[in-house]
Amino acid sequence: MAPVAVTVADPEPGAQHQPARTRRFPRAWLLRPAAALASGFAYYLSFAPRPLWWLAPLAFAGLALVLRGRRFRAGFGYGFAFGFVFFLPLLTWLLDFLGPDFGPWPWLGLSFALALYHGLAGGLITLVSRLPAAPLWGALVFIALxxxxxWFPFGGFPWGRVAFSQPEGAFLPLASVGGAPLVGLAVVLTGFCLAGLAARLWEVRKLTRPAVLTALAALLPVVAGLALWPTIGTGAQDGERTVATVQGNAPDIGLALQGERTVLRDNTIAESRRLLAAIRAGKVPKPDLLVWPESATTVTGPDLQVDQLVANFGAPALIGAIYRLPDGHLQNSVIAWDPRTGPGARYAKQQLVPFGEYVPARKVAELVTPFLDNETVDMVPGDGANQTMTAAGTKVGVFICYEAAFDYPARDAVRDGAELLVVPTNNAWYGESEMSVQQLAMSRLRAVEHSRAVVVSAVSGVSAIVAPDGTVTSSTGLFTADSLVGRVPLRTQTTLSDRLGAWTEYGLLALAIAGVAGGLVLRFRTRRSSAGTAGEAAD
Structure with missing residues (x-):
């Protein structure tokens, strides 16, 4: 049967005859979703372990071109597609963590939930697209979300923030001015301006004044970041300390590691003894401070073995431990351990991992989770006390593992006088995935944000010593028993980011809300004006 052409009739009787034309399947219907998916995957590729930080603004340029000229519903769909294909590969470490008992549903469900934020961003960006300086308003909207x-769901999950794709490169120095929010804004703004420039050049095929201004706006964040590099201080301001971190290693068994706490302790003690032997043999310098990773041991009372080990080092230690409270509840803690007097000040993790350290919506979770029973007890979050401890004559700021993804723990520690930051972590849950290096990228950003050296102490890797400019001076591999000993500067200067605190984030959020409100007003006025013009034409 021959194909049938659909003829479009003349709009009015007597109008000039138009030749019949055949409707073709609109290619944009395919090209736009494909571009949204490709841009989302490019955004994922910009994250560690790949040093492709420059891919992030290009990914956002692709997203902006897809959203160009769309309405809210289409923008939501394209933004969701961008986010979903980004989070799916980024969060594959959840499969290693949960194992085959859960299947892919938690991974898919979390990726879906987080992609909804990107979908909402895509929809709202279409509302501000007709405002003057539209790329700026669009970038503000994306970062505001x-x-x-x-905050939500389950106490928040900021993994995959734009700034975490920038542990190196031109945008990183902006962290010292406005923290992660400003770095993210600069990346997205650059991408959106590149998209605006490409669209203008395509439409007029020549370099016009608006195109030049858009090009300058795209370059501004890059130039600003590069100009700030000389201001990133790395020198010691209150002396230096030799710090040692012990990586005892752990079996690669995901969530089943819950029942292997004795193995973690034994391995950490064994590696500590090897380090002690190397110190006594003169192979490595004696540390001023010893650091154990997160949950390296369990403390329920006096611990003579740890007492003796720390005494043998002759230096204070920060011991990552699961601490049992008098009422039987547990806290994920770091304990300052003196070589003479034993355990002292203790910091308890404030930002607990949902479904790992506590179970939200427990009744619902019990229907799908094979690891819950009546004896499973949630950990208790800390209140921020002792986040800055004094050890080896040094004020040390501590934040534990998952807390690296949140802005406030490191900021609070530095505001409390921390001269050095320490991040005990247990990434042994997540197999050979990219999770550990993704988290290290966050610590590198925090180093620049607060102008502090950062010591990352991991159970099974990656442990690292990070300079105040985000450079990794030494690191370990995954699933190896190893130790690091390095000299770190102590710094007292606070950055502009520390002084501004959360005001940067909330200020950008307020601007984004104002932009959306302005976009809604403009759209409403445009519709009223169009309706009035149509009414006059009818009269």
């Missing part, structure tokens, strides 16, 4: 993502 990272704020509620740090």
């Amino acid at each position: 990272e704020t509620p993502r740090a």
